[in-house]
Each structure stands twice: as structure tokens, then as C-alpha cells.
Amino acid sequence: MPPSTEMRYFLKHDLLEKVSMSQDTLTHPRFHRMPFTLNRGNIAMTLLLLAVVLVLGSCRTREIVEEAYEPSASHEEYRRSLMAMELDDTALGRAWLSQADAALEAPHTISIPFQEIAHFEPSRPEAVGFRFEALRGQRIEILLEIEDGEQGKMFADVFRAEEGGANALPQVASYSDELNRLEFEPRRDSEYILRLQPELLRGGRYSVRIQSVPVMSFPVQDHGIRHIWSFFGDSRGGGTRVHEGVDVFAPRGTPVLSSVYGTVRNVGTRDLGGLVVSITDEERGLVLYYAHLEEQLTQRGARVAPGDIIGTVGNTGNAITTPPHLHFGIYEPGWRAIDPWNFLYEFDTEPPAIAGATNKIGGAARVAVEGVSLMKTTPEAQAFSLSYDTPVVILGASAASYRVVLQDGRTGYIPVGVLEATDEPVRIAQAFNAEP
Known part of the structure; x- marks a missing residue:
């Protein structure tokens, strides 16, 4: 066994x-x-x-992924089905396959939290990629809502951004149609690409939201990140060692809580830590270390869940001359200390409000100001100026920008206030538009 x-x-x-x-x-x-x-x-x-x-x-x-979000082969199976029907020899099929690769090779670089409302035109094969950084200690949550449109599957997959081209990127997680979301947790700081693509001749309006939340709950009851007054890496012992955790200051006797599902590994006394409790987080292969406790209210081998009381705040050990506080540390195998900050910090999950008129999404427009820049969206891309009256199609809206495509197929972001609607159709280059 x-x-x-x-x-x-x-x-x-x-x-x-x-x-x-x-x-x-x-x-x-x-x-x-x-x-x-x-x-x-x-x-x-x-x-x-x-x-x-x-x-x-x-x-x-490299990532922790629940079963519901494990990588799906549905996009690759659909690709193979198109080729089996020899649709890759048609303009529509070639455009769909080309867009799938382009979304991974030249994604839009974004910062999270991020939200975009956008439209996939069924008659024009499209895909979009968003590249973002994910921090160890934070769980990435991607919420996708299909608002209207032609019935069909929306492929939503996350890849780890690495060298080697679209076909070499490791697939990390896939969207769950049942749960209407996608989640994963990186084991170390990395960059990822979310690719969205509907089936051929399918599309419609959708919204996507990407945010991150801490994977551990705060270890002191009714306290938060603002109560951390001593940080990882601070000097200790006159410069002979460094602080291998964070100190959460709270009144004596405040309940100390388990931050994870795990098993109590040790309940004991240490010269520096005083009364201590350590918990094994089996899912992540980490040990959580709680020190300077006033009381230990658990026992070795106990199973714990986030929020379970395991002790109270004190100042035992070498903290006897300081105000009561909890020393909270996280260790990898080999007792390598890692900074707990990102495991506890609640970053803003509310993306900037969308300033653009969402009823313009999917429609044609023209640049109303001379010299407007199509904003750089990838590390390699160069921003360039657009002339007055340049025609575009509005693909989506996020924060104070529209995502647009030019007639030559180039895409990027442009401020919402520099476009005016037009009734004249905008024909997009063959590389983007699959019309024969």
C-alpha cells in the first residue's frame, strides 16, 4: 500500500x-x-x-488543484476533431486554430484583481489570453459568466507561462462548467496565462473576473494583518539571526487559531518559543509554528480545521519582556523558513469599475483623437500611435479602457474617451477574421 x-x-x-x-x-x-x-x-x-x-x-x-478544476483535454480533443473533419483546410478552421495559439503566444498582460466584459463574435473565430502573476500563499479564483450568445462550449484553461511556445506550456487547470469557476494555488511565485475560446461559430457576451485570496486563515481571533508589528527577516539576537516568522500582537488570552486543515505535530516547550504548538499542513507539505503561547489547548495528533482554537496569546519563552503576541512561522521540509505574509494578506478582490459603455462592446468605432496610443499589452510589444478616424472593433471593456482590434488584426487597449461609434462596418484582416 x-x-x-x-x-x-x-x-x-x-x-x-x-x-x-x-x-x-x-x-x-x-x-x-x-x-x-x-x-x-x-x-x-x-x-x-x-x-x-x-x-x-x-x-x-507546481500547483495545488482541486479535482473539479484539474486540467481538461476538451480543447485539444476539439482541435483534433476539427482536423479529423479536415476543417483545418478551411479559412474558418485555420483561423480558429491560429487564434488558439496566438492567445498563448501573445497574451495581454494584466494585473489582478481584473474584470472584463467582452464579446466573442460567432462569425469571426477568436480567442483571448490574459497573462498575470500569481503569488505563493494566494489562491487564484477565476469567475466566468456567459451572459448570452450562441449555445456552445467556452474553453477556459490556465497554463504556466514558460519558454517554448504555445504547444509546450504546461496546462495547470480548467474551468468547471458545473461550478462556474476555476481555482488553483501556486506552490511558488509564477506567471500564468488564462485562455478563453468558444467553439467554432459560437460566441456571445461574457464576463471574466480574476482575483486572489489568502490560502490560510488568520491565526489570531478577531485580528488581522494590521496587527502584525514584527516581520519576517527582521534582525534578532543583535544581528546573529533573523526573525523566521511574523509577530501578531494581541491581548493576553486572545484565542490562537489553526490556519489550515491539518494535524497537530507537537505540543511542547522551547527555550526561545516558550509554550509552542506546531501543525502539519499535509496539503502543502508545510509546518505551521505557533510560539509564546499563554495556554496550549490542543494535543499531539489532533485533527484541526481553520478557526479551531489551539491555544491563547501570551509572552512565554524569550518574549517574557515584550507585550503578549503570537509568533507565527511557516516551514518547508528541512526547516527552511518562508515568509507567512502572502499566506495571510487579503489583497483587494474588487477590480476597478468598468468606465466604458458596455453596450458598445462588439460594435464598430473610430478613433476621435489624433495620436492616441494603442496600449502595450505584452512585454515584447511596442505601443504605437493611432491616427484620427482609425477604424476599430470593440472586443471588451475593463477599468477605463476598451480592448479593440484594428483592421490589420493587432489588438490592444485604448482609453474609453477617445472612441466614437460608427455605423460603417470594419473589416478585420484575414489573420483575425476567418471570412473567406
Whole structure:
């Protein structure tokens, strides 16, 4: 029977501790002391342990994705079905396939939170890509609402942005039609691309919203990020060490809470931390460390959920001369401390209000001001000026901009106040418009 998630974590953790030790006896300052001396007699064992660690580590994905949002092959299957019917030999089919690749190769770079209301024209094969940064400790939530249009599937998939072209990008997660959303959590800071594309000859109006939320709940009851007064990396011990966590100041006796679903790993006393509790977060392979407690209100092996009380705020250990506070730390295997800030910080989830007239989306317009810039949307793209009376089609609206396409197929963002509607149709280049 394969080892459980928790067993794999502890095995990997213990191996990493041994491998990371050198001829000098190394100990972790808070948890335990376990000397290990490297000599000829155990070099082979050390190399074996390292190999096992690498194998275990390779099994971990770069993202945490719930089953409902696991990568779907539906877009690739649809692509193959078009080719099987030889539709890739038609203008419509070629345009659909080209748009799918272009959305990944030249996505629009955005900042989250982000919201756009847009329109896919059924007669014109289209796809759009949005590139954004996701931080470790934050869960990405993508909400997609199909407001109206031709019936058909909307493909919505997230890829990790890496070198190698559209076909080499790792697919991370896919939209759940049942839940009307897509979620994933990066294990480290990375950039991602969301691609949206309807089936051929399908489309309509839709809205997309991308936001991030912390993956851990705050560890002190009725307190928040503003109560953190001492930060990760601050100097300690006269410069001999650094602060491996954050300090949350609160009145003595304030309940201390579990921030995750997990198992209580240790309830004990330490020289520096005083009364401590540590919790294993099996899903992320992390250990959460709570120190300077006044009381410990849990026991080793207990299963806990976010919000469960595990102790109270105090100033035990080396905090005896400071006001009561909780020291909260997060450790990776090998007792490598990581900054808890992004795991707790609630970034703004409300995107800027859309200033443009959404009833203009999908319609033709002309530039009403000379020298307006089509705003740069990719790191490689260069902004360029548009002449007065330049025709465009409005594809979407977000914040104070319209996303537009020019007659030559180039796309970008333009301020909402520089366009005027026109009744004259705008013909888009063959590379974008699949009309024969």
C-alpha cells in the first residue's frame, strides 16, 4: 500500500534534515536537536537519501488543484476533431486554430484583481489570453459568466507561462462548467496565462473576473494583518539571526487559531518559543509554528480545521519582556523558513469599475483623437500611435479602457474617451477574421 500524504511528508522532511547537515553539528533552534556527522562511512547512505528526496520531490506538482478544476483535454480533443473533419483546410478552421495559439503566444498582460466584459463574435473565430502573476500563499479564483450568445462550449484553461511556445506550456487547470469557476494555488511565485475560446461559430457576451485570496486563515481571533508589528527577516539576537516568522500582537488570552486543515505535530516547550504548538499542513507539505503561547489547548495528533482554537496569546519563552503576541512561522521540509505574509494578506478582490459603455462592446468605432496610443499589452510589444478616424472593433471593456482590434488584426487597449461609434462596418484582416 502506498504511503499516505502525511507519511510521505514526514519521510521527505526527515531525509532533508539529514542531507542538509554537514560535518558541523547542525540543529534547528526551536524544534529539536539531532546531530549528524558526515564521514566516509555514511556518504553512500547520504547520497541514497538524497536520491529518495529528489524522487519524492519530483512527484509534487507546481500547483495545488482541486479535482473539479484539474486540467481538461476538451480543447485539444476539439482541435483534433476539427482536423479529423479536415476543417483545418478551411479559412474558418485555420483561423480558429491560429487564434488558439496566438492567445498563448501573445497574451495581454494584466494585473489582478481584473474584470472584463467582452464579446466573442460567432462569425469571426477568436480567442483571448490574459497573462498575470500569481503569488505563493494566494489562491487564484477565476469567475466566468456567459451572459448570452450562441449555445456552445467556452474553453477556459490556465497554463504556466514558460519558454517554448504555445504547444509546450504546461496546462495547470480548467474551468468547471458545473461550478462556474476555476481555482488553483501556486506552490511558488509564477506567471500564468488564462485562455478563453468558444467553439467554432459560437460566441456571445461574457464576463471574466480574476482575483486572489489568502490560502490560510488568520491565526489570531478577531485580528488581522494590521496587527502584525514584527516581520519576517527582521534582525534578532543583535544581528546573529533573523526573525523566521511574523509577530501578531494581541491581548493576553486572545484565542490562537489553526490556519489550515491539518494535524497537530507537537505540543511542547522551547527555550526561545516558550509554550509552542506546531501543525502539519499535509496539503502543502508545510509546518505551521505557533510560539509564546499563554495556554496550549490542543494535543499531539489532533485533527484541526481553520478557526479551531489551539491555544491563547501570551509572552512565554524569550518574549517574557515584550507585550503578549503570537509568533507565527511557516516551514518547508528541512526547516527552511518562508515568509507567512502572502499566506495571510487579503489583497483587494474588487477590480476597478468598468468606465466604458458596455453596450458598445462588439460594435464598430473610430478613433476621435489624433495620436492616441494603442496600449502595450505584452512585454515584447511596442505601443504605437493611432491616427484620427482609425477604424476599430470593440472586443471588451475593463477599468477605463476598451480592448479593440484594428483592421490589420493587432489588438490592444485604448482609453474609453477617445472612441466614437460608427455605423460603417470594419473589416478585420484575414489573420483575425476567418471570412473567406
